[in-house]
Amino acid sequence: MKWQSIIECLVLLGLFLLIPPAFSIEDTAFTESVIIFNTICAKCHEAQCSGRLSFDNSFKKSTNHILRYYVQASGKHWLQKELFDILNYMKRKCAYYPMQTTVPLKRIWEGEILEKFTTLMAKNYFIPIGKFTPGTYRIKLELERDVKVTVHLISEKFEMAVEECYQSTDRRINIPVLIEESGDYYFRMYPREAVKLIRLEITHQ
Numbered sequence: 764m765k766w767q768s769i770i771e772c773l774v775l776l777g778l779f780l781l782i783p784p785a786f787s788i789e790d791t792a793f794t795e796s797v798i799i800f801n802t803i804c805a806k807c808h809e810a811q812c813s814g815r816l817s818f819d820n821s822f823k824k825s826t827n828h829i830l831r832y833y834v835q836a837s838g839k840h841w842l843q844k845e846l847f848d849i850l851n852y853m854k855r856k857c858a859y860y861p862m863q864t865t866v867p868l869k870r871i872w873e874g875e876i877l878e879k880f881t882t883l884m885a886k887n888y889f890i891p892i893g894k895f896t897p898g899t900y901r902i903k904l905e906l907e908r909d910v911k912v913t914v915h916l917i918s919e920k921f922e923m924a925v926e927e928c929y930q931s932t933d934r935r936i937n938i939p940v941l942i943e944e945s946g947d948y949y950f951r952m953y954p955r956e957a958v959k960l961i962r963l964e965i966t967h968q
């Protein structure tokens with residue numbers, strides 16, 4: 764009897780130990796899918812607010828299409844499905860898929876936090892930067908090395924407050940921004956060659 768309850772306890776303990784990592788893996792994967800969608804798939808699917816949803820049979824048909832634009836998803840059925848679901852969310856709600864993130868109080872992102880918002884290979888970035896009210900702001904970027912980047916600052920209604928290409932000097936880029944409408948905003952960066960973003964700061968003027 765005693766042995767049996769000890770074994771039961773061990774099995775339970777084992778289950779508890781197993782569960783948390785499984786959850787956290789899912790969490791990071793989901794943020795990753797949203798970043799992939801909002802950088803790679805967004806080139807064609809951004810602001811597709813048709814309300815017309817794609818059904819499960821179109822998921823099977825669209826697998827090849829998804830892999831053409833994101834070959835790293837091959838063999839990862841869950842990732843393909845998440846990308847498909849994110850597109851459906853955008854179509855239904857006419858909005859970016861929500862991400863579990865908090866905006867730093869001083870609007871400074873650096874170090875490891877930034878790693879969460881990038882695609883592995885191309886180092887495209889997509890960062891929810893929180894609520895903004897109308898006014899003039901400045902985006903300050905620090906990069907790993909000098910490179911040309913395309914920067915977008917997009918409102919929750921998919922309007923571009925910034926849509927421009929910049930060449931960094933001394934690894935830095937300084938962008939004046941005029942925000943005309945209140946709401947949630949998103950920062951997106953496409954570098955010409957993969958480059959790490961070391962620091963992002965947004966100041967109010």
Ligand code: HEC
Pocket residue numbers: 800803804805806807808816817818821822825828829830832833846847850
């Ligand atoms: C170069 C443009 C382009 C890119 C990049 C792109 N797509 Fe598409 N996608 C299309 C076009 C065009 C269609 C067909 C018309 C439509 O349904 O919007 C389509 C259709 C789809 C469909 C089927 C929709 C339906 O109703 O049957 C899915 C799902 C899809 N894309 C997902 C993705 C995902 C996920 C990515 C990123 C990995 C991606 N696409 C990247 C252009 C693109």
